[in-house]
Amino acid sequence: MTPDFGEKTKKLEKHIGQQLRSIRVDKHLTQTQLGTMVGVSSHQIHKYEHGHNRISAGQLFMLANAMGVSVTRFYHGLRPLPDTALASSAASMSQSLRPHTRIEEAVVDLLDAIENAQHRKK
Template identity: 35%
Template sequence: MKGKVNGLSAPGSGRARAQDIDRFVGNRMRARRTMLGLTQQQMADIIGVTYQQAHKYEKGVNRIAAGRLFQIAQALGVDVGFFFEGMSGIAEVSPSPQQRMLLELARNFIAMPNRRHQEALCTLARALAENDDN
């Protein structure tokens, strides 16, 4: 594994990096639960999961889906951002040139007030894509 920054894997280490973030969020969850004097079983009951699942969340073994994280934040009386406070070493993600063009295209498409122009652009894009296939 590559070097660590503030306990998190350095950029470029893929899945290991995601697991580090899962563990970080789980540690924050456990710290807040403990601060409130809740047991893992009580926490599991509040968020509607098994004790084992709550334990896996706290250990970072299982990832917490966005909806579940929101539910946990409400149960613990914190904002979702609480779980990421103090986490650093996250590289800024910048879009590729192709992604930038796609975003610009989408913005311009939505800004077109004329539905027929939008349809014409779709027809043009389809024709160009089919032409590239041949």
């Protein structure tokens, strides 16, 4: 991940926290009330709202559900990342997930050897 992409992630987390606060205030909920609704402390809600702690996907869903909004509401006002950043990130991930050719060949050779040994026993 490039430093630029990491910086964008931090900005995204801060934006989501600001949206959380805005929605909570619009719903006339205190941090304590919202925290009780989703099973976290008011201090944790404060950390989410100020971007100090990341909100997991599951927790974001719980927060949205508790406040009666769609998860997409937390992303309102964001501009999409340029395609080049997404493509670069996707290519990097794809490359790291691709099996190593030598390992793949060794596994195939091992499976062939096992199969041949089983046929010889019969």
